[in-house]
Amino acid sequence: MSEKVRAKVKDLLDSGRIKGFLGLRQADGHLGPHLFTDGRELDALAVGDLKRPGDTRYPLNKQLLTLMRCDPDDSFGVLVRGCDERGLKTLITWNQVDPAKVVAVGIACPPELAAACECLKPYPDEFVDGGKVEGSTFASVATVDALDLHSRLTHWLHEFSKCVKCYGCRDICPMCFCKECSLEQEDLIHTGDLPPENPIFHLTRAVHMAGRCIDCGLCNEACPADIPLRTLYKKVAEIIAQEFDYRPGYVEPGEKPPLNILGEAPEH
Amino acid sequence: MTNSIAELEDADCIFVIGSNTTSSHPLVATRIFRAKEKGARLVVADPRQIQLALKADLYVRQNLGTDVALLNGIMNVILTRNWHAQSFIDERTEGFDEFRKVIAGYPPERVAELTGVAASDIIQIAEWYAKAKAASIVYCMGITQHTTGVDNVKSLANLAMLTGQIGRESTGVNPLRGQNNVQGACDMGGLPNVYPAYQAVTIPDIQKKFQNAWAATTLSDKVGLTIPGMLSGLAQGSVRALYVVGENPMVSDPDVSHVKKALQKAELLVVQDIFLTPTAELAHVVLPGTSFAEKDGTFSNTERRVQRVRKAIEPLGNARPDWEIIMEVSTRFGYPMHYGSPAEIMEEIARVTPSYGGITFDRLDGPGLCWPCPDKEHPGTKFLHKGRFSRGKGLFHAIDYKPPAEIVDAEYPFWLTTGRVHVHYHTGTMTRNSPSLHAEMPEGHLEIHPEDAHRLTVRQGDRVRVISRRGEITAKVSLTTRVDRGVVFMPFHFVECCANILTNPAHDPIAKIPEYKVCAVQIEKAA
Amino acid sequence: MDYRTVLTTCAYCGCGCSLYLEVLDGRVIHTFPCKTGPVNEGKLCVKGWNIHEFIHSPKRLTRPLLRQNGTLVEVSWDEALDFTARRLREIKEAHGSDSLAFLSSAKITNEENYLIQKFARAAVGTNNVDHCARL
Ligand code: SF4
Ligand code: SF4
Ligand code: SF4
Numbered sequence: 001m002s003e004k005v006r007a008k009v010k011d012l013l014d015s016g017r018i019k020g021f022l023g024l025r026q027a028d029g030h031l032g033p034h035l036f037t038d039g040r041e042l043d044a045l046a047v048g049d050l051k052r053p054g055d056t057r058y059p060l061n062k063q064l065l066t067l068m069r070c071d072p073d074d075s076f077g078v079l080v081r082g083c084d085e086r087g088l089k090t091l092i093t094w095n096q097v098d099p100a101k102v103v104a105v106g107i108a109c110p111p112e113l114a115a116a117c118e119c120l121k122p123y124p125d126e127f128v129d130g131g132k133v134e135g136s137t138f139a140s141v142a143t144v145d146a147l148d149l150h151s152r153l154t155h156w157l158h159e160f161s162k163c164v165k166c167y168g169c170r171d172i173c174p175m176c177f178c179k180e181c182s183l184e185q186e187d188l189i190h191t192g193d194l195p196p197e198n199p200i201f202h203l204t205r206a207v208h209m210a211g212r213c214i215d216c217g218l219c220n221e222a223c224p225a226d227i228p229l230r231t232l233y234k235k236v237a238e239i240i241a242q243e244f245d246y247r248p249g250y251v252e253p254g255e256k257p258p259l260n261i262l263g264e265a266p267e268h
Numbered sequence: 269m270t271n272s273i274a275e276l277e278d279a280d281c282i283f284v285i286g287s288n289t290t291s292s293h294p295l296v297a298t299r300i301f302r303a304k305e306k307g308a309r310l311v312v313a314d315p316r317q318i319q320l321a322l323k324a325d326l327y328v329r330q331n332l333g334t335d336v337a338l339l340n341g342i343m344n345v346i347l348t349r350n351w352h353a354q355s356f357i358d359e360r361t362e363g364f365d366e367f368r369k370v371i372a373g374y375p376p377e378r379v380a381e382l383t384g385v386a387a388s389d390i391i392q393i394a395e396w397y398a399k400a401k402a403a404s405i406v407y408c409m410g411i412t413q414h415t416t417g418v419d420n421v422k423s424l425a426n427l428a429m430l431t432g433q434i435g436r437e438s439t440g441v442n443p444l445r446g447q448n449n450v451q452g453a454c455d456m457g458g459l460p461n462v463y464p465a466y467q468a469v470t471i472p473d474i475q476k477k478f479q480n481a482w483a484a485t486t487l488s489d490k491v492g493l494t495i496p497g498m499l500s501g502l503a504q505g506s507v508r509a510l511y512v513v514g515e516n517p518m519v520s521d522p523d524v525s526h527v528k529k530a531l532q533k534a535e536l537l538v539v540q541d542i543f544l545t546p547t548a549e550l551a552h553v554v555l556p557g558t559s560f561a562e563k564d565g566t567f568s569n570t571e572r573r574v575q576r577v578r579k580a581i582e583p584l585g586n587a588r589p590d591w592e593i594i595m596e597v598s599t600r601f602g603y604p605m606h607y608g609s610p611a612e613i614m615e616e617i618a619r620v621t622p623s624y625g626g627i628t629f630d631r632l633d634g635p636g637l638c639w640p641c642p643d644k645e646h647p648g649t650k651f652l653h654k655g656r657f658s659r660g661k662g663l664f665h666a667i668d669y670k671p672p673a674e675i676v677d678a679e680y681p682f683w684l685t686t687g688r689v690h691v692h693y694h695t696g697t698m699t700r701n702s703p704s705l706h707a708e709m710p711e712g713h714l715e716i717h718p719e720d721a722h723r724l725t726v727r728q729g730d731r732v733r734v735i736s737r738r739g740e741i742t743a744k745v746s747l748t749t750r751v752d753r754g755v756v757f758m759p760f761h762f763v764e765c766c767a768n769i770l771t772n773p774a775h776d777p778i779a780k781i782p783e784y785k786v787c788a789v790q791i792e793k794a795a
Numbered sequence: 796m797d798y799r800t801v802l803t804t805c806a807y808c809g810c811g812c813s814l815y816l817e818v819l820d821g822r823v824i825h826t827f828p829c830k831t832g833p834v835n836e837g838k839l840c841v842k843g844w845n846i847h848e849f850i851h852s853p854k855r856l857t858r859p860l861l862r863q864n865g866t867l868v869e870v871s872w873d874e875a876l877d878f879t880a881r882r883l884r885e886i887k888e889a890h891g892s893d894s895l896a897f898l899s900s901a902k903i904t905n906e907e908n909y910l911i912q913k914f915a916r917a918a919v920g921t922n923n924v925d926h927c928a929r930l
Contacts, residue, residue: 020798028576028802029634030831032815035798055830055837063800063817070819071796161322162301164294165690165708166841172827184707192709194291194319194690222828224298224838226305273810273834294840295810445809447901449908450926456908457916458899458926464909469922484917488892492922498896507896507923509886511879513911514900515927536882542855544867553879554867556856557903559849560806561816561823565904567804569811569834577904580801580816580823581850585857586872590903593876594910600880603918605910613906635833691841693807694902702848705841 004129005079006042008105012077013039018103021077022060022067023047033058035067047079047129053113059218061087061174065096077103083117083216085124086249087174090214093253096177108132117217118234121250140231141238156232160202162225163195169205169219169229175212175248182208202232210236211257214249270440271404271651272571272638277302279438281309281400283393285335285424286410286785290319291690293444293570296406309396313338313385314410315685316715316757317750326392329752332683333414333672333786334383338390339423340669341379343371343430345394352398353432360662361429367664374669382669398431402438409446409687413784415673417776422665429662435653445570447694452568455623455639460492464621481620494780495521496773502530509536513590514557518546519695519763522771522782523738540593543697546763556587563589565610566632568639572649574627575636672786673774676754680736680788682720683755686767687785696761712762714743716791717753721745724793731794734758736787739769742794756791760784796820802829806902807842810834814843823847883919892920899926 005023012018013036025034026046036042048056064078080088088104091097106123108130114122120135144152170176170183182188182204189201213233220230241247246257276282276299289297297320304310304323312324313335321327330338346352347368357364376387397403405428411420421443428434428441445451457464467474470489479487493501495517501507503526510531521527531537531550539551548554560567562584565577583589591613595605607613611629618624623639626646631637637648652658676683691708692699699705714734716726726732728747733740734756743758743765751757758767772787798819805812813832817825826847830837859875860867870878886894897915899908912924 028578030802030813030829032802032829033800035800058830059827066817066819066824067796067798070798074796161319162290164290164297164319164840166294166839166844167704168828168839168844171844191707192689192691221830221837222839224294224835224840225301226298293808293810295812295835295838298835298838445901448804448806448809448811449903449905450809450901452905453899453901453903453908453926456899456905457912458908458924460922460925463916464912469916478916482913482917484920486920487916488920488922490893490922492893492924493896494925495898495927498898498923498925501896506894508890508894509883510896510898511883511911511915512898513907514902515898517898517927520927536886538879538883543852544854544856544860548856549867551860551867552862552882553875554856554860555875555879556859559855560803560904561801561847561850563904565906567806567811568905569804570809571811571834573811573833574905575804575811575813576802577806578801578803580799580803580818581821584851584855586859587855587857588872590907591910594907594914596872596876597880597883598910598914598918600876601884601914601918602880603914605914610904610906613909617905617909634831693842698807698846698849699842701852701854702845704845704848708841 002046002048005047005105005107006045008128009036009045009077010039010042012103013037017075018077019071019074020067021105022063023079024056024058031056033060033063047107053116054217054221057081057218057221059172059174060084061091062172064102065091065177068097068101072098075101075103077105080104080106080124081109082119082122082124083214086214087216089253090175090212090248093256094177099253119215138234138238140228141235144231144235157198159227160198161195162227163201164224165194165196166224168222168224172218172222174216174218175209175214206232206236209233210240211246212248213237269442269571270434270653271438271442273299275438275651276300276404276406277306279303279308279400279402279404281311281396281403282406283311283313283397283403284320284406285313287406287408287444288314288316288318288320288687289406289444292408292446292688294690296444300406309400311393311396315752315755326389328385328389328393330383330385332685332755333416334669335411335414335420336416336423336667337374337379337382337669338385339427340371340374340667341376341383341390342394342397343427344374344379345376345391346398346430347371349394351394352430356432357430360657361664362661363664363666366666367426370666370668397427397433400433402436403431403433404439405441406444407442408444410785412443412779412781414781414786415774415776415783416670417781418778419667419670423667426664426667429664435651435655437651440651443570448569449567451570451572452566455568455621456617460494464617465623478620496775496780496782499527499530502533505533508534509538510534511538512547513540516545516547516695516697518550519766519768522768522773522784524766524768525739526773540590542587543701545695545697555593556585557590557593558583558587562587563591563610565591566614572638573636574624574632574639576629576632673783674737674772674786674788676788680790681754682789682791684734684736684770684787684789685755685757685785686760686771687757689759689761692759692761694761696763699761712743712759712765712767713746715746715748715751715757717749717751717755718747719753721747724791726793733792733794734770734789735792736770736789738772741765741769756789805839805843805846807846812839812843814839814846816847823850887919893923895919895921896923899924901926
């Protein structure tokens with residue numbers, strides 16, 4: 001499905017609408033993130049998975065933030081799936097991204113990926129390629145919910161006790177943009193321990209992401225301990241949706257979340 | 269490693285001994301966790317109750333330095349209960365009878381006394397390991413850094429051969445290399461007795477081959493010195509010049525005070541590094557090399573996978589890539605070296621290194637290649653010893669337990685063991701210059717059991733003096749039941765609280781690996 | 796603005812994780828895992844995630860240093876290299892090849908390890924080559 005994306009990006013670059021496009025490139029035997037700045041390098045542009053669903057999903061929005069902070073006057077394009085678009089909208093809500101300076105080029109996710117993600121909306125509002133697949137419900141959450149309270153606690157304590165404290169869940173998260181991270185507050189979480197304090201470390205993050213997590217699952221994929229973090233955050237998202245009728249990323253930019261447990265995110 | 273990291277995922281039993289995997293090799297721990305999710309049995313043997321111990325089906329805490337006894341005990345059980353793989357032993361090994369005689373002396377009850385591990389646990393480990401369809405052994409420096417390091421490793425090989433848990437997918441004896449390119453440094457002949465690919469310097473044909481390949485006038489057929497030999501050579505005056513690339517023996521070697529005296533005697537100390545390490549501070553000349561981000565090349569990981577290092581930025585300031593610096597020194601020394609790029613060096617490596625024979629930079633895109641990769645068409649080798657050991661028949665070694673070189677006594681009543689922490693690496697030159705890692709653990713500490721701390725009237729965070737026969741340091745204490753009563757642990761990354769002032773330079777007679785993992789110390793509350 | 800992502804291999808432990816360095820105007824500013832890395836499959840440990848942090852440390856050595864009157868002072872490359880080569884040669888001539896010794900390293904590349912042992916063996920004529928892998 002690279003063809004249509006390539007044509008669209010070529011237009012954007014050639015017309016000068018954007019200065020660069022953050023997408024995926026086939027190079028060095030891998031499909032990895034790349035900033036395309038020249039229409040002539042687009043032959044190497046690619047989308048799609050290599051071995052398993054999601055194995056070429058990268059935190060492009062996070063890279064976009066870096067670019068926009070360094071070069072606030074220029075416009076950039078970015079490849080977005082459903083989750084990335086939710087991320088972009090939420091970043092706009094939190095004043096991290098100037099909407100006038102971003103052009104999203106959308107693709108809809110294939111059924112395998114959509115199913116693996118249990119994504120409510122596996123496609124962006126507009127997309128240049130891919131077919132629309134219906135969203136699914138959070139089966140993983142239902143499975144854990146079906147356990148009794150004690151088994152649920154045991155389940156999570158077991159999972160969290162594998163944590164190797166890489167901070168990868170935070171570092172890869174496109175919605176983690178705080179300058180000071182509560183996971184590093186010595187009075188909240190004791191440093192130097194492995195595993196980190198269980199369950200404080202994980203619940204601190206879960207709470208902090210409430211109303212901000214857009215369910216992209218990148219944290220889960222980055223976790224060396226295979227902790228089902230996405231399931232945890234999906235559960236948090238369900239609670240927020242039930243209690244406050246709010247789902248970050250599924251509302252239009254600007255609509256602020258109903259609660260700010262740990263205060264406003266810093267303005268940039 | 270005999271097998272690849274990913275294969276661990278499909279083992280039915282994983283026996284981890286002397287490896288704090290979640291801390292030192294987290295991405296190997298990933299596969300161990302996965303194997304466990306898939307139903308594998310996890311056995312952990314470690315004097316410290318490490319994170320993986322909490323996830324183990326069976327965790328045993330053997331006394332420091334008693335690994336051979338523990339392993340012999342396990343093998344004794346396997347033999348008495350007939351759980352060994354007789355056909356594998358008959359077809360593929362030799363030396364079994366001699367070995368069997370020694371093992372007979374290690375019934376579980378005796379071993380329990382030596383190791384502190386319950387006889388029933390020894391039997392359980394034997395059963396799970398021997399009866400598994402595919403069992404993997406994972407070990408690290410907790411096995412090698414002993415005066416009996418080679419014995420420990422051979423005992424693990426014995427165990428794998430005895431049960432036929434080698435030469436197949438998801439089995440094997442799998443050492444985890446501590447530093448990213450230890451494997452490569454060894455493969456490339458960074459050892460006193462071998463040229464690249466472990467070709468002995470003492471074999472005339474091989475010597476001739478390298479003499480031709482390198483257009484060298486003569487090559488020495490004498491096995492060279494290991495680090496301990498170099499240091500005593502410096503102290504005695506037989507070694508006069510030392511050229512150190514990227515190493516920091518002033519923090520990394522045992523009995524640092526002795527190391528310093530030796531280095532200070534050098535007529536010429538050349539240090540090539542990216543930081544002014546304590547070793548570089550003693551140098552006569554310091555040559556600024558570059559980090560991995562400023563050059564092209566390859567690293568070989570612990571599963572023998574050769575992967576690309578790609579230049580991301582220009583060298584900082586006037587620093588130069590290390591390969592260029594060596595080339596320049598050599599040329600000025602009178603032995604011209606002219607390579608246009610690391611890719612060109614690899615072409616030469618492939619010519620003289622049979623196991624790297626098929627490796628070129630353009631083949632290393634994607635997942636890289638695991639050696640042996642003898643020719644351009646060869647796809648690389650996932651696991652070793654399939655059908656046949658490299659020496660032909662696998663040799664059983666009859667090995668008796670020997671106690672560590674230094675044992676506790678009335679004067680030095682605590683066992684000290686050393687190791688790594690998750691946020692730091694080696695002598696800390698890189699990690700301690702990384703703000704995020706530094707913040708996670710800014711200083712060294714001494715782990716001590718709460719009961720011992722209580723007896724010494726010290727509390728969490730108090731400072732103590734730790735004294736061995738070699739020297740003394742002060743350290744902050746951290747109270748934890750991770751260590752047993754009578755045992756203390758220190759990470760070795762911290763120069764200002766340098767565990768290696770205390771450690772014992774007594775080393776394995778063959779591998780020359782010092783006994784970093786065991787020495788005796790006394791502890792006093794600091795004034 | 797020059798922005799690139801460069802695929803490389805982690806320089807810390809022996810796992811050999813594949814990672815991307817994010818480079819902005821000649822500075823490495825972030826690290827993230829390569830999803831299709833054969834060992835790490837999109838994951839890194841805390842050291843890997845922060846591997847960019849030491850690269851631009853102000854404590855990095857950027858000029859050759861030579862000991863003069865007891866202290867290390869900055870000199871040109873020519874001076875440092877000539878000094879090194881000359882002193883190595885003098886010591887070899889006065890005391891023989893085996894009075895020189897070399898430590899290669901688990902931190903440098905295969906190519907660099909190869910060259911240092913080749914220099915020791917072919918140019919100097921000694922097998923006194925070792926490294927600190929025992930740690
Ligand atoms: S799913 Fe994970 S990575 Fe994605 S926004 Fe939520 S917390 Fe962040
Ligand atoms: S990514 Fe996983 S292992 Fe790393 S800090 Fe987060 S939960 Fe822990
Ligand atoms: S990221 Fe961590 S586990 Fe991976 S190679 Fe680097 S240090 Fe080792």
